[in-house]
Amino acid sequence: MSEPLRILQVGAGGMGRAWLSTIAANPDAVLVGLVDLDLDVARAALAAAPGGLADGDVAVGTDLGEMLATTQASAVVDVAIPIAHHSITTAALFAGLDVLGEKPVTETVAEALSLVAATQVTGRRFVVSQSRRFNQQAFQLRAYSRALGSSGSLACEFFKAPHFGGFREEMPQPLLVDMAIHQFDLARFVLDADPVAVYAESFNPPWSWYAGDASAVATFEMSDGSRFSYTGCWCAPGLETSWNGSWRLSAEKGAATWDGDHAPSYDAGGDLAVPQEADPGRELAGSLAAFVAGIRERAPMMCEAADNVLSLAMVEAAVASAETGVRVSIDEVLERAHEVALASESRDDVRAALVGWPSVREGLALSTA
Ligand SMILES: NC(=O)c1ccc[n+]([C@@H]2O[C@H](COP(=O)([O-])OP(=O)(O)OC[C@H]3O[C@@H](n4cnc5c(N)ncnc54)[C@H](O)[C@@H]3O)[C@@H](O)[C@H]2O)c1
CATH class of the missing domain: 3.40.50.720 (NAD(P)-binding Rossmann-like Domain)
Known part of the structure; x- marks a missing residue:
């Protein structure tokens, strides 16, 4: 013991x-x-x-x-x-x-x-x-995704109308920076795929009670060739989605949906052999x-920093695309961040480790090997 x-x-x-x-x-x-x-x-x-x-x-x-x-x-x-x-x-x-x-x-x-x-x-x-991620329903959706063959499109709609007050109502990108990381990270989890590039727009509806952009749409190209599309708004009263968002996967052998609060379902024109996922424990x-x-x-874990950095890169890339109006590649974001990290690192040992990375993706892989 x-x-x-x-x-x-x-x-x-x-x-x-x-x-x-x-x-x-x-x-x-x-x-x-x-x-x-x-x-x-x-x-x-x-x-x-x-x-x-x-x-x-x-x-x-x-x-x-x-x-x-x-x-x-x-x-x-x-x-x-x-x-x-x-x-x-x-x-x-x-x-x-x-x-x-x-x-x-x-x-x-x-x-x-x-x-x-x-x-x-x-x-x-x-x-x-x-x-x-720690939600048996999300694990089940990933099991359906795996059983349905190659993924085509994964869509997530997120519509809520919270009045937080405080910093969220003052930030330039409240939705993309404070909230969307949850859905972006879930998309990587459900698809077992990583982001390649994104085109995003953000805007603030005229009735918004946020100073920054409370609405955003983003389309990510993923490493398996699929597309993840996100549409969200934080000043959207009426027919609100769950806090996890409302999901639809379209894949080779059929489709799956999840409202974020109840068990997901699939339609493959017949039964698929899908394992019932164990409960991973809820949230925290x-x-x-x-x-x-x-x-x-001493086992590998989900969400180690070397892996999770790609979820934050999705946020940074989406914000960059929304600000510039151009498609942004995740590798560009990673390589630019590497330059900033080298320039601002205060520890010699950490800088030496960063210098030794042939590329950021290869440097991150050293941690997950
Ligand atoms: N997983 C989720 O759904 C979820 C939800 C809310 C917040 N969060 C995250 O949790 C974290 C905390 O959020 P919160 O809402 O509790 O914020 P908060 O402002 O309520 O509390 C933060 C606390 O940290 C203390 N603090 C700040 N700098 C510190 C430092 N250098 N050393 C020691 N203490 C320090 C502050 O005094 C404060 O008491 C954030 O990273 C936030 O993004 C996650």
Whole structure:
């Protein structure tokens, strides 16, 4: 029987509270410390956690370096804001810890490449919690996709009308940057394919309550020759889709649909031999369970940074296409990000690893080999 994985959590905001509950519910993990820049936020989150924790039950602090050195944690769960993901993950990896980080992997593809190189230098694991993959229905849709033969088109419609207030209503690209990464990542998962290029447009309907573009359409060419088309709007009252979006796959032997909330279905003109997928655990719980198992068994995991960077590249490429009006290739985005990463890297060992990549795709493959 293995000891529970000792976890230091960083970030105690809205999502941080959900992670505290998730860690508390997993018998194979134990919280040993909580870091937040705001000590009162950290203490309030601990008090609200299941069972109610206080200083003394676990270490609480504002100084990540000190907490890494003193808590004897084996892994960091990073639930801080995206702009802090690069520095937190770098510090944790070089302190010898593995990291499970909230999406997005980082703010930019360039920062994400730096972190992939940091895993290669340290030999530690860095997995992104792309929580919407952890859904038995999504796994079933992928099983249908595999059984239906070659894919032609995968379409996702996302129409919601939330009034968040705050930063989302001020950002230039709220839908593409804050939300669409979930659907872009799910498309890679369902198709078992990676993005090649994208043409995208974004716009803001006249009635929108967002300052930036609340609507977008994007068409991705995928590595299996299929097309993934995304149409989304965040100021779309009436007949709203689920938060996962509404999906349709058209393939060689038939079609499959998923409303994002209920079991998917398929039509192949008869029965297909499709395995019933096991429940991977729902969202954060599934993501944490997979991380703990992958660390213990030293097994490959879904959403390791070297793989997940391609989901963030889809976002960056779609934004670039929407801003320039031209089709953008994913390789262009990756190679440009590599140049930025080399120019801005502050660690010599990480820069040396980045310099050694023959191309970005080959550099990423070094981590997944
Ligand atoms: N998977 C999902 O569906 C989902 C949903 C919401 C948010 N998220 C992600 O979760 C992360 C956190 O989002 P949130 O809504 O909880 O944000 P939040 O603003 O509510 O909380 C972030 C917390 O991090 C702390 N923090 C910021 N920088 C820090 C640093 N350098 N060191 C330590 N603490 C720091 C802040 O003080 C704050 O308490 C983001 O990456 C976000 O994209 C994911």
